[in-house]
Amino acid sequence: MKLVPTHVVRQLEETVGKANVIAQPDELIVYECDAYTLERNAPQAVVLPGSTDEVAEAVRICAAHRLPIIPRGAGTSLSGTVLAVDGGIVVATTRMNQVLSIDPRNRRALVEPGCVNIWVTRAAQHHGLHYAPDPSSQMACTIGGNIATNSGGPHTLKYGVTTNHILGFQMVLPDGQIVWLGTEPNGGEDTPGPDLRGAAIGSEGMFGIVTQALLRLTPIPQEYRTMLAVFETVEDASHAVSQIIASGIVPAALEMMDGLIIQAVEERYGFGFPLDARAILIIELDGLRAGLGRQAEQATSFCLGNNAREVRQAQTEKERNELWKCRKRAFGAVGKLSPNFMTHDGVVPRSKLPEMMRFISDVSARYGMQIPNVFHAGDGNLHPLILYNERDPSQIQRAIAAGHEILRKCIQLGGSVTGEHGIGVEKIDFMAEQFTPDDLDAMRALRKVFDPEEHCNPHKMFPGAMRCADFVQRKQIPA
Amino acid sequence: MTIHPTSIEELADALHSAAASGKQISGWELSSLPRSIVHHASDLTVTLTSNVHLAELQSKLAPHRQWLPIDPLSEISPTIEQILSSNLSGPRRYGFGTIREHILGVTVMLANGRVIHSGGQVVKNVAGFDLCKLFIGSRGNLGIILEATFKLRPFPESEKLFACQCSSLSEADAVINTLISAPIAPVILDLHNLSSSNHWQIVIGLAGATEDVAWQAAILQSVGEFKASNDHYLDAAIRQIPNINATHSVLPSQLCQVLALLPKGPVLVHAGNGIIRNGTTDTVPVASSVSGLLKRLKSEFDPVDIFGRL
Structure with missing residues (x-):
């Protein structure tokens, strides 16, 4: 592991306080990866600033010593976005975690970047408002991280993803300059010129570090109808999804869990899912009470028309919450099925879901790997979980290869290799398959606008990037 | 060229x-x-x-x-x-x-x-x-x-517009504040004065399932004297306001304060969003930090400047 020169550590300590710099190798292990664990490398140091000025000063110190800067929130990202590929200094925003203000009249919240996603809704809900993007990790993930990765979640089907709910933010650029992009606190929502805020959302920590964010708050729906439809085949459930979307109903969420996931979730949380079901759809409608009943009937009839065995409705708020808890913690339950799993999040046009699901089951059979699915069906956003055991090198190889086939199929069907997890280090090799060299050049040009030196979160996203040493080793293990 | x-x-x-x-x-x-x-x-x-x-x-x-x-x-x-x-x-x-x-x-x-x-x-x-x-x-x-x-x-199954006359800006402000906190989800929340008098009109658009629109329309009646209306005011605005796409963008809650300071003349406002259309626009100076980004953006994407200034 590269060590950081002691005088640099001292400078960082003078900036943020001794207690807020981590430079001991054994303590840095915590920061060696995010939720993508196939590649690991510890940073040279971690800095935990307490204010925008401290972030800016820490960034200037890194820039002066040409040390890579790796912005980090809670580290819940799923594609190695916060991996210190070649060392560098992690700037973690976890101490800057306050909800600064809630403005119910203008439906805005001003928060610090380390503020946990769910805290925004908790602070706003007594005004009848909530923060709509709800990634499954919303109990832990931070707003700064959500902005960096343009996070999604089950309810983005109706409400849109992070970019649709961020009015503006303050960012420390990789040279230490502090800028505000987009709508300013107490400013009008339209700002002149190109939408730099939008261009920087989802830039995976390569444009700078968000230090404050102005969020759009959304009224809490008057009522929910949350339904559970049980199917004998994944294909029937996929057809039901396509028909519901095409019919003009805009569900708040439309999620699918297949048989393996149902078993794992049921074993772990005991919700009462039928263990013999091959697919379950969670259909949530929300809005005004008046029209919901009829829409629920319509959605039910599409399910029954596609051979659903039964369609149940959550009768109480408690039941609804339980159902969502199962869905959002489904990844956790998969630990019961296998020591390791690899998640992908490719997207296909919604009408191609039946074809895509057939393909995944075919891949599963060909590679002899179990691949349970739990995903945002209404968005066409897949989450195949490829199960493997890392003690068996051939399983790692097969898991990687199976995942790649699935992602290639997504591109082939007119989709994308990632709907919400991002490219990070994990999907670098697919950028050249999904985009042309000219497309990639334009992205590189945009990166240079924000980071001419390219030292903010380096070795990510672009083909040809350096990989972690131990990953190369693993790749060379013969299948 | x-x-x-x-x-x-x-x-x-x-x-x-x-x-x-x-x-x-x-x-x-x-x-x-x-x-x-x-x-x-x-x-x-x-x-x-x-x-x-x-x-x-x-x-x-x-x-x-x-x-x-x-x-x-x-x-x-x-x-x-x-x-x-x-x-x-x-x-x-x-x-x-x-x-x-x-x-x-x-x-x-x-x-x-x-x-x-x-x-x-x-x-x-x-x-x-x-x-x-x-x-x-x-x-x-x-x-x-x-x-x-x-x-x-x-397409929404149904869309209906309603309008309410207000005799002053402060009356309009009060009605808008009540609408914002009412349990309705309008798709239009406009305010206009196309007659240059003190009379302001609030236009609200409801869209969605037929039952939803009817239920919200009933709530409107408890807020003010809303009557069924249409979007003809938009045509009038386009005719009367030169350069209709020049806008001022302000914090929605400060809208009426800003409107009171603008010169008299036809004006259309998207009140829910704080967007004012009166044919003029405020020239907000771009922060110098952002102008540095814009300069680099221009030099990366159009280095010989064939498209003109950003």
Whole structure:
């Protein structure tokens, strides 16, 4: 592991306080990866600033010593976005975690970047408002991280993803300059010129570090109808999804869990899912009470028309919450099925879901790997979980290869290799398959606008990037 | 120099020769380029060339009971390119947002004549940087938008407009505040004074399932004297307000304070969003830190400056 020169550590300590710099190798292990664990490398140091000025000063110190800067929130990202590929200094925003203000009249919240996603809704809900993007990790993930990765979640089907709910933010650029992009606190929502805020959302920590964010708050729906439809085949459930979307109903969420996931979730949380079901759809409608009943009937009839065995409705708020808890913690339950799993999040046009699901089951059979699915069906956003055991090198190889086939199929069907997890280090090799060299050049040009030196979160996203040493080793293990 | 290409190759050639001769291109007319609208009805998406007029798109989508939820104000239906490059919007932005909320992908010819893509055709996509947003509001100064993909919305089953007369701005302010906290979800919340008198009119648009619209309409009656109305005020505004797309954007809660300070004259306001249309615009100075970014943006995307200033 590269060590950081002691005088640099001292400078960082003078900036943020001794207690807020981590430079001991054994303590840095915590920061060696995010939720993508196939590649690991510890940073040279971690800095935990307490204010925008401290972030800016820490960034200037890194820039002066040409040390890579790796912005980090809670580290819940799923594609190695916060991996210190070649060392560098992690700037973690976890101490800057306050909800600064809630403005119910203008439906805005001003928060610090380390503020946990769910805290925004908790602070706003007594005004009848909530923060709509709800990634499954919303109990832990931070707003700064959500902005960096343009996070999604089950309810983005109706409400849109992070970019649709961020009015503006303050960012420390990789040279230490502090800028505000987009709508300013107490400013009008339209700002002149190109939408730099939008261009920087989802830039995976390569444009700078968000230090404050102005969020759009959304009224809490008057009522929910949350339904559970049980199917004998994944294909029937996929057809039901396509028909519901095409019919003009805009569900708040439309999620699918297949048989393996149902078993794992049921074993772990005991919700009462039928263990013999091959697919379950969670259909949530929300809005005004008046029209919901009829829409629920319509959605039910599409399910029954596609051979659903039964369609149940959550009768109480408690039941609804339980159902969502199962869905959002489904990844956790998969630990019961296998020591390791690899998640992908490719997207296909919604009408191609039946074809895509057939393909995944075919891949599963060909590679002899179990691949349970739990995903945002209404968005066409897949989450195949490829199960493997890392003690068996051939399983790692097969898991990687199976995942790649699935992602290639997504591109082939007119989709994308990632709907919400991002490219990070994990999907670098697919950028050249999904985009042309000219497309990639334009992205590189945009990166240079924000980071001419390219030292903010380096070795990510672009083909040809350096990989972690131990990953190369693993790749060379013969299948 | 204004160009009028008949093919993508011709457009690229024009950009190359402008760069070589050091001439700026002051405008372009894309109407002679090939046109297409590819509607994926069951996916609720559409991919189309930027020279298509919005009205043409909407009429193609209408039989499928779908639409692109954007309603810019202009006498002639704008093209997709105009909507994107000038970030045009209208009253229904209160319910559906501006064009940035609907864009999924874009194809652009850059100053160097190369055609690039960003985003894609699926409703969720975080592969690569979001260059789509960069071209929204860039007024054609970073590249020429050739094609775009949008997510669509189903037509609301019902849409009804209601209007309420207010004898003063402060009365209007009070009604708007009550509407904001009422349990309704309007898609339009406009305020206008097109007569230059002290009479202000609030227009509210309700859309959705028939039952939802009826239920909300009943609530309106408890807030003020709302009567069934229509969107003819928009035509009047377009006629009376020169340069209708020049806007002031203010914090919605400060709207009436700002309105009181503006010179008398016809004015249309998207009250829910804090957007004022009175034919003028405030020249907000761009923060110097952001202007540094804009300068670098220009030099990366149009280094020889053939499209003019950002």
